[in-house]
Amino acid sequence: MTSRRKHFAERRAVRGYSQEEFAEALSVAASTVVRWENGRATPRPHQRARMARLLGVTLPELEVLLSEEQPDGTAGISATPPLLHGDDDDMKRREVLGLLAVTGALVALPDSGEAARGRAASTLLETGDALHRSLWQVYTLSDSKQAVLPAVRAQLDVMAKGLTETCTAADRSRLCRMTAGLYQLVGELFFDANRYIDAAQCYTLAANAASAGGDHDLWACAMTRHAYVELYARRAHAAQPLLAAAARIARQGDGALSTRHWVAAVQAQVYAAVGDLDACKRALDEAERVRALAGAHSHNGGWLRFDGSRLAEERGACYLQLGRPDLAEEALLSALAQPLSLRRRAAVLSDLAVLGAHRRDIDQVVHYAEQALGLADRSNSGFIGKKLDGLRGRLAPLMSDGRVSTLDHRIAALPRTA
Incomplete structure (x- = not known):
């Protein structure tokens, strides 16, 4: 293999995944994994949290695996997510x-x-x-x-x-x-x-x-x-x-x-x-x-x-911003019980996680933020990543808990443009 990302490929193999199995777990083509490993492509930010979990590494450790020197002619490839879908x-x-x-x-x-x-x-x-x-x-x-x-x-x-x-x-x-x-x-x-x-x-x-x-x-x-x-x-x-x-x-x-x-x-x-x-x-x-x-x-x-x-959901978001969690929770839970589009559900889940952070209730933060992150992975919407930034700004007092630290890394990895 001519790849200079050999440690990335080795880590995948150590975890027991073939290239095809790793690709299936990430919902990409096997050829995409081949391009990642030979340095001709770079995983997008919204894929990295899932990839890190599969490889059993932290996000910073994954960045090290991906930053190994690439073959000549590929150094200009950017990991920045596209504005709109497509290479151009x-x-x-x-x-x-x-x-x-x-x-x-x-x-x-x-x-x-x-x-x-x-x-x-x-x-x-x-x-x-x-x-x-x-x-x-x-x-x-x-x-x-x-x-x-x-x-x-x-x-x-x-x-x-x-x-x-x-x-x-x-x-x-x-x-x-x-x-x-x-x-x-x-x-x-x-x-x-x-x-x-x-x-x-x-x-x-x-x-x-x-x-x-x-x-x-x-x-x-x-x-x-x-x-x-x-x-x-x-x-x-x-x-x-x-x-x-x-x-x-x-x-x-x-x-x-x-x-x-x-x-x-x-x-x-x-x-x-x-x-x-x-x-x-x-x-x-x-x-x-x-x-x-x-x-x-x-x-x-x-x-x-x-x-x-x-x-x-709008009433709940307003009351949350006004510092009235007592008024916000009832409205947000009412909204969550309704049929919602993916983006709207992610926004309500994010607000409920913020409400948990306000109360220092780590279980509530993790419960709702995990669901919102799952929706972000499905949609590749920059809107959801931006919405979760509001939660990330409130996590500092809770960072001693490993679950919160992991959430912070996963939110940081989300795309802010689609």
Whole structure:
């Protein structure tokens, strides 16, 4: 074997695994293990905690095994996780950002006033709404959110072609609204990868396109998503004016939709971040009024998905941030008893683990954090890794317990981008 990672391969053999068995235990191809051992590839961070357990080593010891000198020509291989799936992830990201710039410019151009409709625009107007709803559905149901990226990128290209063609003013407004909805989906993909600047750019473009299309609810949702980026980046003061504007815009929208209630739900999180319990409760109560709306007709399942089903977990997270574990636990356990997406379940589990850390209850910390880590391994979501960072910051007083120390290492190994 020409590998300079011979100790890595030897350790695998000492533990009784063939290359095929080791690959099966890690849910990868045997050829991947071969590339790891000959130095032509490097395991990604989300794979390393499981790998360390299989090899019976600590994460720092695994890093030593993986850092042995590699063959000539491979020294530049990086262990940094990709932004988006695929070996050419940076190029894909640049392509998407380029398409955003092109379509954004086309949205901003004045209407030509001509009434002809081109072929691309006709196709979009006939099938675009249904396709975009399906893309949102795939995004919502996928454990790995980046699975929808190729289809979204292709649709951005179609939108660019459609926007270059002349059409009636009404058709152009509808194309702008479609573009705004698609921009918000792209923003969600970047947000899941913890690419906050890229996500914020998407939401800004979405707000402009929604305004051009004359849709106040779509516009308010783009502003709310932009505010959430600031909130999640721990910049609550920057989120407040965005939400204030979103609330004003939403009041001019369709009163049968849940937009204004979603704005209130995010405002509650901002109030929690700045320590205003009373204002937080008022905003949560306003958000709860969504339940009085007429069921599925109050949201579209795409760029507007707020139906109140998330309120228990959001209430629990707010109370936890406000230092009220007595109020938080009931809400979080109630949320956990509901059907949740993988990301949402991981967020609730992370908050329950934080609650355990607040109480110095190591068993509770380990019980919930282990489950959240399992979901992180399944999804490769940067969102979950970032969420668990909030727990990691509270583990210091408990680090004398070996289980907590192991948790800390495993969380550190999670990807922060997807």
